[in-house]
Amino acid sequence: MTTPVLEVRNLVKAFPVGGGIFERLRFAKGHLLAPQKILRAVNGVSLSIAPGEVMALVGESGCGKSTVAKTIARIYEPTSGEIRIDGEDVSHLAFKQMRPVRRKLQMIFQDPYASLDPRQRVKDIVIEPRRAQAEKGLSRKALEAEAVALLARVGLNAEQANRYPHQFSGGQRQRIGIARALSVRPKLIIADEPVSALDVSIQAQILNLMMDLRDEFGLSYLFVSHDLSVVHHIADRIGVMYLGFMVETATRDQLFNQPKHPYTRALLSAAPTVDRALRKPEIEIAGEVPSALRLPQGCCFRTRCPLAFDRCAAERPALLEQPDGSSVACHLHNQAA
Amino acid sequence: MNETLLDIRGLKTHFHTFGGLVKAVDGVSFDVKRGEVVGLVGESGGGKSVIGFSILRLIDPPGRIEAGEIVFDGEDLIRKTEDELRAVRGGEIAMVFQDPMTSLNPVYTIGRQMDEMLKLHTDLDEPARRARCIRMLEDVGISEAESRLDAYPHQFSGGMRQRVVIAIALLAGSRLIIADEPTTALDVTVQSQILKLMRRQISERGAAMILVTHDLAVVSEMADRVVVLYCGKVVERGRTEDVIAHPAHPYTRGLLDSIPRITDRQHRLRQIPGTVPDIRKLGKGCSFRERCFRAQPLCAEQAPKLAPVRHSLDAACHFPLEESEA
Incomplete structure (x- = not known):
C-alpha cells in the first residue's frame, strides 16, 4: 500500500461573516448580544489521492469545492480536520514550516489574468517557486535556463520568456501558470477551474497538455471544476459536493454510468450535450441552493430533492461505502446497506 | 407561417x-x-x-x-x-x-x-x-x-x-x-x-x-438553425442537426472535437492548433487557414465565399468536408 499523495479527513472550514458590530447587535433576554454569523463553507470533507491519480471535485457555485482546494493548499487556515500531504500532517503548520511542503504541492488558478504578476517577466514568474525553494549557490543563469526549459515544455519559446x-x-497565460507550478517538480497539483475561462478550442489544448504532463512527471491532480464533460475527460475518480458536503464519491465510470445520489443524477441530466441521442429524461430539481449561513436541518439536499421523505429532515445522512466501492450520503441508499 | x-x-x-x-x-x-x-x-x-x-x-x-x-x-x-x-x-x-x-x-x-x-x-x-x-x-x-x-x-x-x-x-x-x-x-x-x-x-x-x-x-x-462565426465572418450556417452531425467547415469540426464527450473518452482531445489571429491584421485569404488541417495554397490567396454545400448547409470554405468525412 503506497502512501496517498494527499489525504484529507473531516476537513471543516467556516468563515465568520456579517458586517460590523452595530449590524449584529441584538437585545435578547435582558442582554446585549452581538452574535457572529458563520458561513459554513466546508462541512467535514474527506478524500484521498493516490500517486498518479486524478481526482475531480464537481458541484455548483457555493458548494465549497474551491474552498477545499484552497484550504488544502493552505491559502485558507482549516477550522478543523486533518490534511496529510505525502503522509505528513500539514494542517497545523505555520507559514514558514509550510515552505518545504510546497515543493510537493502547487496550484493552478482559474483566472489566467489575475494569477500572474503584471510587472514580472514571464521567466521570473515561472522560476519564482523554484527560487524560493532552491539551495543557495544556484546561479541566476542556471535558474533562467530552467525557466526556458519549462516554458518550452508547455509550448512557449525562449524569446517569449522575456515578455x-x-x-x-x-x-498562453494558463500555460505559464502550469509551467510555474511544475518548476519545483511537485507530486500534486491542485487545479482550481483551470479551463473555465478559456474558449473551447483552447480548453482542449490545455487539457491535453495537463494529461501529457501527468504521464511525463507522474503527477497527481486535484481538479476542481463545474463542467461535467471536462471532469469526465480528465478524472479517474470524482467527488460530488453540495453545500459543503461530499454527497458522492465514485470512479468515473461508476459515477457516469450509475450515479446514485439524487443530486448527482440531477447534475448529469441537467448538463447540456451535443449528442442528441444521449439525452436522458430529465430529473427536474426545483429552486436553488440554500444559503450556507443557514444550513438546512438533516440532509443538505432535501429542500430541492424530488425523492425526499421524512427521515431526510430529521437526520443528516453519512457518507457510507456501497458494495461497489463508491460512497454515497443518502438515506435512500443507506437504508438497504 | x-x-x-x-x-x-x-x-x-x-x-x-x-x-x-x-x-x-x-x-x-x-x-x-x-x-x-x-x-x-x-x-x-x-x-x-x-x-x-x-x-x-x-x-x-x-x-x-x-x-x-x-x-x-x-x-x-x-x-x-x-x-x-x-x-x-x-x-x-x-x-x-x-x-x-x-x-x-x-x-x-x-x-x-x-x-x-x-x-x-x-x-x-x-x-x-x-x-x-x-x-x-x-x-x-x-x-x-x-x-x-x-x-x-x-x-x-x-x-x-x-x-x-x-x-x-x-x-x-x-x-x-x-x-x-x-x-x-x-x-x-x-x-x-x-x-x-x-x-x-x-x-x-x-x-x-x-x-x-x-x-x-x-x-x-x-x-433550430445555427450560424457559426469566426473572425467576424459566417463560416457555416444550416439546420442544427446537420451542422452538429456533419459539419462542412473545418472550424466547426474542430470546435465540436474540442468538446470532451461523455460517450467516447480518448486519451487526448483533438484540438485546433494555435489561437484566434489578431483581427486587425487579417490579410487576404481565409482567416482560419493558419489553424486549418485542410489548408492549401489557394486559402492564402483568396477568401472563400459562403456557398451551399449540401442539404441545408452553407459553408465558407474552398475545401469543405464531405458528409462521410465529417
Whole structure:
C-alpha cells in the first residue's frame, strides 16, 4: 500500500461573516448580544489521492469545492480536520514550516489574468517557486535556463520568456501558470477551474497538455471544476459536493454510468450535450441552493430533492461505502446497506 | 407561417480604434423566421455579440455600422431615426444580457423596472400594468410574485434575476428576443431551468429568438438553425442537426472535437492548433487557414465565399468536408 499523495479527513472550514458590530447587535433576554454569523463553507470533507491519480471535485457555485482546494493548499487556515500531504500532517503548520511542503504541492488558478504578476517577466514568474525553494549557490543563469526549459515544455519559446503577461492570450497565460507550478517538480497539483475561462478550442489544448504532463512527471491532480464533460475527460475518480458536503464519491465510470445520489443524477441530466441521442429524461430539481449561513436541518439536499421523505429532515445522512466501492450520503441508499 | 421576420444582409460593423481598424462583423448575412430559434456560435472575438447589438443599433463610437441591411418585418432598421427605434427597442425586439447582476438597475424595485417597459410600450392604466407584471413573474416561475414586485435586485439570486430579466423582455410582447449568453453566468441546474423556461415562453408566444452563445451544447439543445462565426465572418450556417452531425467547415469540426464527450473518452482531445489571429491584421485569404488541417495554397490567396454545400448547409470554405468525412 503506497502512501496517498494527499489525504484529507473531516476537513471543516467556516468563515465568520456579517458586517460590523452595530449590524449584529441584538437585545435578547435582558442582554446585549452581538452574535457572529458563520458561513459554513466546508462541512467535514474527506478524500484521498493516490500517486498518479486524478481526482475531480464537481458541484455548483457555493458548494465549497474551491474552498477545499484552497484550504488544502493552505491559502485558507482549516477550522478543523486533518490534511496529510505525502503522509505528513500539514494542517497545523505555520507559514514558514509550510515552505518545504510546497515543493510537493502547487496550484493552478482559474483566472489566467489575475494569477500572474503584471510587472514580472514571464521567466521570473515561472522560476519564482523554484527560487524560493532552491539551495543557495544556484546561479541566476542556471535558474533562467530552467525557466526556458519549462516554458518550452508547455509550448512557449525562449524569446517569449522575456515578455510580460499582458502580451499573452488567456490560453498562453494558463500555460505559464502550469509551467510555474511544475518548476519545483511537485507530486500534486491542485487545479482550481483551470479551463473555465478559456474558449473551447483552447480548453482542449490545455487539457491535453495537463494529461501529457501527468504521464511525463507522474503527477497527481486535484481538479476542481463545474463542467461535467471536462471532469469526465480528465478524472479517474470524482467527488460530488453540495453545500459543503461530499454527497458522492465514485470512479468515473461508476459515477457516469450509475450515479446514485439524487443530486448527482440531477447534475448529469441537467448538463447540456451535443449528442442528441444521449439525452436522458430529465430529473427536474426545483429552486436553488440554500444559503450556507443557514444550513438546512438533516440532509443538505432535501429542500430541492424530488425523492425526499421524512427521515431526510430529521437526520443528516453519512457518507457510507456501497458494495461497489463508491460512497454515497443518502438515506435512500443507506437504508438497504 | 414560415415567413422571414428578420433578414440581415451584408452587415458590417467596424471599430475604429487607435490600434487599427477592427472589423468585428464583416459581411454577415442570415435570416430568422417567425417562431424560430437561431443560434450564433463561435469563440471570443467571433463577432457574435456585436451582431446582437448591431440589430438594435446599440453600437457606440468608435464602433460604426458601415454597411448592410437589417430588415425587420419589412422595414430596414438601419434607416430608422433614433425616435422610431425607441419603439422597436424593448417593444418589437427585446434583449436579454449575459450578466443578470448588472442588467437590472440596483436602485429601483423590480416592479418599477417592469412597469417602465409597459409604460413605454402600452397604454394600459396602472392597475392593469401591475396585474400584467404579476402574471408575468408567475409565468417565469417566481413565487409570491405580488410581494416580489417591491423587492430590489440584490434580494434575488442570480437565477432569479435572470428570470426577472426574461420577464421584462417578454412583457411588451416582443416578436424577437435577442439573448446574449443568457445562461453563461448560471449553474447547470439553474441553466437547464432557464433554458426550458425560455423555450416554453417563446413557443407559447410565437416569438423568435437569436441565441448568442459560445456553448455548442446549449445551441444544439435550443436552436433550430445555427450560424457559426469566426473572425467576424459566417463560416457555416444550416439546420442544427446537420451542422452538429456533419459539419462542412473545418472550424466547426474542430470546435465540436474540442468538446470532451461523455460517450467516447480518448486519451487526448483533438484540438485546433494555435489561437484566434489578431483581427486587425487579417490579410487576404481565409482567416482560419493558419489553424486549418485542410489548408492549401489557394486559402492564402483568396477568401472563400459562403456557398451551399449540401442539404441545408452553407459553408465558407474552398475545401469543405464531405458528409462521410465529417
